[in-house]
Amino acid sequence: MPYHKDKQQAFQAAQQGYEQAIQAKDTELENATDYDYAAKQQQLQQEMNEALQQIENALEVASEHQRVQLRQYQEELFKLGQQYDQT
Secondary structure, eight states, X not given: OHHHHHHHHHHHHHHHHHHHHHHHXXXXXXXXXXXXXXXHHHHHHHHHHHHHHXXXXXXXXXXXXXXXXXXXXXHHHHHHHHHHHOO
């Protein structure tokens, strides 16, 4: 049973990290002024890196169904990172 609990906790941590990174993009970067845009972008990058690390950790113990969702989170975060690297 502890193994199942660890899988679920790892998945939930990754999911929460993903949601926080998306929220940071929606609230922080979208409302940034020219003055603080670089700082906000750096903060978003940190949120994304933390989320990606949580996803990597969760992938180590994830079920097949969880892996599919975690890979989608990972892909979306990579695309988001590329989007803001181009600006």
